[in-house]
Amino acid sequence: MSGVVTGDAVVLGLRPARLPSRALALFIDLLVVWAAYLLITIGLAAATASLDEAAQTALAIASFVLVLVGAPIAVETLSHGRSLGKMACGLRVVRDDGGPIRFRHALVRGAIGVVEILMTFGVVACIASLVSERGRRIGDVFAGTLVVRERVPAARTAAVPPPPPWLVGRFSGLDLSAVPDALWLEIRQCLTRMRQLDPAVGRRLAERLADELVARTGTPPPPGVPAAEYLAAVVGERQARDTRRAFASAERGAPEAAPGSAAPGAATVRRTTAAAPAVPSEATTPAAAKRTGFAPPA
Secondary structure (H helix, E strand, O other): OOOEEOOOOOEEOOEEOOHHHHHHHHHHHHHHHHHHHHHHHHHHHHHOOOOOHHHHHHHHHHHHHHHHHHHHHHHHHHOOOOOHHHHHHOEEEEEOOOOEOOHHHHHHHHHHHHHHHHHOOOHHHHHHHHHOOOOOOHHHHHHOEEEEEOOOOOOOOOOOOOOOHHHOOOOOOOOOOOOOHHHHHHHHHHHHOHHHOOHHHHHHHHHHHHHHHHHHHOOOOOOOOOHHHHHHHHHHHHHHHHHHHHHHHHHHOOOOOOOOOOOOOHHHHHHHHHHOOOOOOHHHOHHHHHHHOOOOOO
């Protein structure tokens, strides 16, 4: 399922909702609205029993318009596109550019929904959603809106494609200290979404990022190397440096003896040595004293 793409060719992380989820959300909304309408109708019938038939008819029409048409418009406007059924199904109404809807969007959707949902029992809305590429009904087309999924499974982080083998280690001496984090993020997003972009657009984007990277590092790519492969090789070199730095930090963080501290058992050895009785040396024995003519003091 493709995401929402704006007019600036920016891919948004939104997934258009399809017919089954939209139908379930609509069923919940209609169930709640019709239940409220029936309760209000019964209450009005009991309260206006003394009025004439024209007044009762006017109140019935007003309650129909306010409850079945005005209430959904008000709810979508105040909740920024999330009705009770859409909240239960994890859906939301947004503009074509991904922004929140306003009152005019909800008004157009609600007014056209009277025809394609209430008067035709949803048949027109179902056919329009099946025909539309992004599951839009007629009200969405005229209002410039789209129903998207808010709760989606967490997608795996796209990995940067590896560089060609003959470029691995080619930029080991490259100075990357002047490259800002924002540029690294743009390069990573470009490489991970390269297959989703038009080839010409992706090539121009990679060339622009490569020029910025060359301006920061001062080292141009080898002749004949495409910009995307050059970016992948430089990103791979940065990841390799980060990995080596992480392992070096882990090794330095191992427990070591502090400077000036004795090794375990050293104090015991010193205490044992100090407490041990002195062993007379050969120079202090009586026989040695007779040979040398030196007698130790008494």
